[in-house]
Amino acid sequence: MKKIAIYGKGGIGKSTTTSNISAALSEKGYKVMQIGCDPKSDSTKTLMHGRKIPTVLDQMKEKGENIELEDLVFEASNGVLCVEAGGPTPGIGCAGRGIITAFEKLEDLGAYEKFKPDIVFYDVLGDVVCGGFAMPIRGGYADKVFIVTSGEMMAMYAASNIVSAINNFGKRGYAKYGGLILNSRNVENEVGLVSKLAEETNGSIISILPRDGIVQQAEDQNRTVIESFPKADMANCYRELAEQVINRL
Amino acid sequence: MSQLSRYLPPFSSDYSGICSSLFDLDGMVVIHDAHCCSMNYVNMDEPRWYGNKKPIFSSGLREIDAIMGDDDKLIRKIIKAYHELNPEFIAILGSPVPTIVGADMEGIAQELENELEIPVFGFSSTGLRYYNRGISDTMIKLIKRYAREGSKVDKNVNILGLNALDFSDNSNADDIREVLKSAGWKVSCSFMMGCSIPEIVNSPRAAVNVVVSQSGMDLAEYMEKTWGIPYVAFTPMGLNDNKKIFSMIEEACKEGKSRVIRSDDLYDGEILIIGEQLIANSIREVLASQYGVKGVTVGCLFGKDKRLATDFDIDFKSELQIARKLKENKYSIVIGDPLLKALVDKSQAKLFALPHVAVSSKLYWHQYPTFVGDEMENFIGEVSQTLKNILI
Numbered sequence: 330m331k332k333i334a335i336y337g338k339g340g341i342g343k344s345t346t347t348s349n350i351s352a353a354l355s356e357k358g359y360k361v362m363q364i365g366c367d368p369k370s371d372s373t374k375t376l377m378h379g380r381k382i383p384t385v386l387d388q389m390k391e392k393g394e395n396i397e398l399e400d401l402v403f404e405a406s407n408g409v410l411c412v413e414a415g416g417p418t419p420g421i422g423c424a425g426r427g428i429i430t431a432f433e434k435l436e437d438l439g440a441y442e443k444f445k446p447d448i449v450f451y452d453v454l455g456d457v458v459c460g461g462f463a464m465p466i467r468g469g470y471a472d473k474v475f476i477v478t479s480g481e482m483m484a485m486y487a488a489s490n491i492v493s494a495i496n497n498f499g500k501r502g503y504a505k506y507g508g509l510i511l512n513s514r515n516v517e518n519e520v521g522l523v524s525k526l527a528e529e530t531n532g533s534i535i536s537i538l539p540r541d542g543i544v545q546q547a548e549d550q551n552r553t554v555i556e557s558f559p560k561a562d563m564a565n566c567y568r569e570l571a572e573q574v575i576n577r578l
Numbered sequence: 579m580s581q582l583s584r585y586l587p588p589f590s591s592d593y594s595g596i597c598s599s600l601f602d603l604d605g606m607v608v609i610h611d612a613h614c615c616s617m618n619y620v621n622m623d624e625p626r627w628y629g630n631k632k633p634i635f636s637s638g639l640r641e642i643d644a645i646m647g648d649d650d651k652l653i654r655k656i657i658k659a660y661h662e663l664n665p666e667f668i669a670i671l672g673s674p675v676p677t678i679v680g681a682d683m684e685g686i687a688q689e690l691e692n693e694l695e696i697p698v699f700g701f702s703s704t705g706l707r708y709y710n711r712g713i714s715d716t717m718i719k720l721i722k723r724y725a726r727e728g729s730k731v732d733k734n735v736n737i738l739g740l741n742a743l744d745f746s747d748n749s750n751a752d753d754i755r756e757v758l759k760s761a762g763w764k765v766s767c768s769f770m771m772g773c774s775i776p777e778i779v780n781s782p783r784a785a786v787n788v789v790v791s792q793s794g795m796d797l798a799e800y801m802e803k804t805w806g807i808p809y810v811a812f813t814p815m816g817l818n819d820n821k822k823i824f825s826m827i828e829e830a831c832k833e834g835k836s837r838v839i840r841s842d843d844l845y846d847g848e849i850l851i852i853g854e855q856l857i858a859n860s861i862r863e864v865l866a867s868q869y870g871v872k873g874v875t876v877g878c879l880f881g882k883d884k885r886l887a888t889d890f891d892i893d894f895k896s897e898l899q900i901a902r903k904l905k906e907n908k909y910s911i912v913i914g915d916p917l918l919k920a921l922v923d924k925s926q927a928k929l930f931a932l933p934h935v936a937v938s939s940k941l942y943w944h945q946y947p948t949f950v951g952d953e954m955e956n957f958i959g960e961v962s963q964t965l966k967n968i969l970i
Contacts, residue, residue, distance in 0.1 A: 429680050460647060460680025468684055500692065501685040 330441060331578045332449040334465040334504060337477035338487035339455040342512040344372045345544060346477050346570070347452040351376060351409045352555035353564075353571035354448055361409045362402070362446040364435075366465060367454035368416020368424045376405040379551030384415020385431035398438045407556060410444055424454075425461020432464055448575075456487050457494035466495060466504045473507035473578060475535065478526070480511075480519030485526045492530040507577050508535040510570065515540050535577060536570040539563070583897040585920040589879065590743050590936040591615075593671045593703040594623035595712025595793070597634055598742050599770040601626055606633040606665035608656055610681060611673035613638060615705055622939040623709070625747040633663055637670075644679050649686050653693075660694055666775065667697040669716075677704040697723055708880040709743050709936050710854070713793035717769050718800055720778050727805060728783045735763045735827065736784045736801075738809070739794025740771045743936040744854055746946035753950035754790060757814045761824040769797065785831045786810060788823070792855045792883045799885075802836060811886060812839040813860040816955035818868060838886055841866040846890040847873010848965055850927070852900065852914035853934055854879070855886050857949075861913065861958060869962035877903070877914075879937065897921070910968045911961060916942055928968075930961050 335347045344365065351361045365372025370384045388400045403411045414431035416424040435441075441449070451465035465471045474495050478488040488509060495506045511523045511534050520537065527533050539562075547557040554564045593609055597619045600607055609616040616636035620627045637652050656668060668690060672683045687700025699719050703712055717738065735758060740751050751771040758765055766784040767777035782801065787809040789798045798809035808830040814820045826837050841863060849865070851858040851874060858876040865871040875890055877900065882893035894900050904912070904925035912922045913930045915937040922929040933942035947953050 423678065425680055426678055460682065463682075464680065467682055468688070498685065501682070501688045503685070 330446060330449065331473075332451070332465075332471045333507070333574065333578070334451040334453055334471035334474045335477060335510075336453050336457065336474060336488075336491045337455075337510075337512075338484040341477050341479060341484050341487075342538075343477045344452050345375070345548065346510060346512060346538065346567075347450050348373065348375045349553045349555055349564075349567035350571045350574060351448075351450055352407055352553040353568045354575070355407045355409045356555060356568075357571070359447045360445065361448045361450065362440075362444060363409055363411055363450045363452060365411075365413040365452050366428050366431075366462070367414075367452070368419070368427065369454075370413035370415050372452040373403075373405070373409075373411035373413060375548060375551055375553045376407070376409050376411050377403065378406065382411055382413055384413040385434055386415035386417075386427050389430070389434060396434070396438070398440055398443055401435065401438070402440060402444060410446060412440075423461070425459040428461040428464050432470070457491050463494060463498070466498055468501065468503055471504040474504045475507045475510055475574065477510045477512050478523060479514035480516035480522040481514055485522065488526060489530060492532070506530070506532055507574070508532045510535060511537045513538060513540045535573045536566070538566050538570065541566075580898050581896050586897050586900075586917055586937070587939070590623045590709035590939075591618075591703075591705045592707040592709060592712030592715070593673055593701070593705055594619045595709030595714075595741070595743060596669065596671055596701050596703055596716045597712075598624055598709070599713045599716035600669055601630075601632060601742070602771060602773060603667070603775060604665060605667040605669055606635070606656075606659060606663055607669045607671065608635045608637055608652075608659075609671045609673055610637045610652060610676045610683065611639055612636070612675065615673040623743060623935070625742050625935060625940070625943045633659075633665060635659065639673075639675055644675050647679065647681070649681070649689075653686060653689055656690055657693060660696075665696075667699065668694070669699040669701060671701045672703045672705075674705040677702075677706070699723070709741075710791070710793035710880050713739065713741050713743075713770065713791075714796045717794070717797045720775075721781065721797060721800070724775055724778045725782050726779050728780065730785055731764075731766070731783045732785060733763055734766045734784045736766050736781050736787045736807075737768045737794075738787050738789045738797050739791035739856070740768055741791065741793060742771060744791045744793070744857060744934070745771070745949070746933075746935050746943050748946050748948060750946070750949050753948060754814050757820055757950050758788065761820075761827075763824075763827065769794065782807065786827050788812070788827065789856065790814070791857060792880070792886060795856075795883060795885055798836070806834065808834050808836040810837050810839065811856060811859075812863070813857045814950050815857075815860040816864045816868070816949075816958055817951060818955070820950065822863075822867065839863055840888070841872065844872050844874065844888055846875045846908075847871075848910040848969070849874040849961065850877050850892075850903075850909040850912045850914075851875070852877040852879060852894065852912060852918060853932065854936070855881075855883050855891075858913075859886055861954075864955075864958050865962060868958070871962050871965060875909075911965055913961065928964065930957070930964075932957070
């Protein structure tokens with residue numbers, strides 16, 4: 330089992346990218362689990378065809394100690410195992426602590442042992458803002474961290490911060506920096522800018538995803554591109570990205 | 579509100595269990611807290627604290643440290659203390675605030691170990707779990723780090739789960755070791771009272787493990803799985819019933835099969851023992867086998883362990899639940915900590931007081947019963963006699 334964390338600035342396309350990688354790997358026969366780590370709990374929406382699955386934290390609140398894995402892990406029609414960590418009501422509570430609690434619950438219930446996924450993706454909200462959102466990088470969780478970025482300044486700034494967090498944890502032998510995924514926004518000299526970022530962070534661009542309206546069309550259908558437009562060029566881009574991710578594990 | 583306690587104090591928590599387990603070893607313990615948890619432990623939970631000098635520190639966590647997550651400050655402080663004290667190992671323990679902010683205790687420990695090149699144990703203790711979880715985690719961490727497989731030594735046993743929060747600091751620990759020795763068994767390692775790291779190293783060579791509290795169960799299962807050592811779960815209790823444990827140990831050793839000592843035909847009857855599962859089980863066993871009293875239920879205060887409990891044993895999760903159960907007036911006799919008196923007095927039951935450090939702390943730890951010998955034999959005999967009188 331390999332565990333991968335996907336980080337990046339909010340709104341950069343992490344969930345879309347992660348869901349398409351999950352779908353592409355599932356298509357190739359891998360058993361994939363995708364864990365959304367965002368209080369919005371919309372990471373797995375396209376995999377679940379628009380169905381909003383109950384979150385770990387909501388189920389813990391509702392069911393207390395009677396909670397079972399079946400309450401938390403949902404299989405999408407393409408076989409991807411979907412989990413949403415969830416989070417507190419907007420404006421109150423502690424989202425970071427929520428991630429920790431959700432992760433601990435999955436472990437307590439033996440989620441990895443029961444489902445035995447080949448690949449686990451942690452799709453993590455925005456930046457590594459606190460201990461909770463750093464959880465997927467810590468010991469026992471992700472082996473590799475990939476960062477989704479565009480050539481926009483704030484996206485690259487966030488990516489740089491995330492790499493700093495990974496390096497800080499380096500002394501503890503935690504997850505390694507796997508590289509950048511360039512989700513193009515058609516910024517001028519975008520590849521050049523992100524290449525420079527890769528160089529400065531001692532990483533590389535593992536894949537360049539072009540900007541393509543078909544992604545939005547698939548999302549409008551509550552599907553991944555892999556499922557909605559399997560023959561589209563963009564679907565092949567995601568398949569290639571999935572291949573690159575696997576090659577770097 | 580159902581979790582609110584009016585009469586019972588908060589029970590000892592996981593960090594106290596860890597500290598207490600490490601008390602006899604030459605390590606340095608640091609609780610990452612704002613002095614409150616460490617004060618709880620040294621002032622309230624550890625009967626051996628007074629008159630002893632043990633390097634158990636608080637990190638002095640402040641609001642700004644919690645907000646900023648300044649692990650380096652903690653690491654610098656620990657390194658400084660290490661150079662002054664030269665402990666054999668270091669343990670750093672979480673508490674509620676680090677838990678809430680997600681402090682990475684294992685990661686901090688790894689950094690310290692890389693720097694100091696001595697064993698450093700990081701415990702993600704939360705202060706929200708009971709002491710028995712802390713004791714269990716400690717024993718497992720120590721055995722995974724230190725134990726070395728070796729050829730089995732005949733007639734050698736380990737004792738698992740011996741701790742000051744269940745057994746206090748009277749003669750209980752010595753008595754339990756002595757009663758095993760008197761039957762011809764040599765105690766290899768007495769986890770975690772009166773043990774040393776060399777003893778932990780050699781503990782996989784024992785023929786049998788004797789589990790004396792529920793905190794020892796996970797380690798017992800780990801050692802059974804890893805080194806094939808069977809266990810017998812029973813707290814030596816009273817005078818005569820210990821003979822049974824000797825034959826069970828012999829059988830476990832011969833057959834390589836673990837055993838939980840428990841009579842048949844037990845039922846939810848007239849007596850309720852509220853407390854630690856395995857100690858309560860053992861009192862029940864003496865009542866059943868010596869006095870024929872089989873209607874005894876255990877009300878588990880620190881979690882019901884399915885490996886040890888009967889179906890009808892109760893997992894008490896709140897004071898309210900205990901109060902409601904007692905108000906049913908089903909039980910004629912309750913055995914438990916003296917602090918339960920206020921609750922028992924609201925029912926028709928009679929309380930037989932049995933102090934427990936993890937419940938009433940220093941209030942009664944000088945009146946702690948000795949489990950092996952006359953005192954407990956007489957106590958159980960009196961319970962049995964009282965029940966007979968009630969039933970007449």
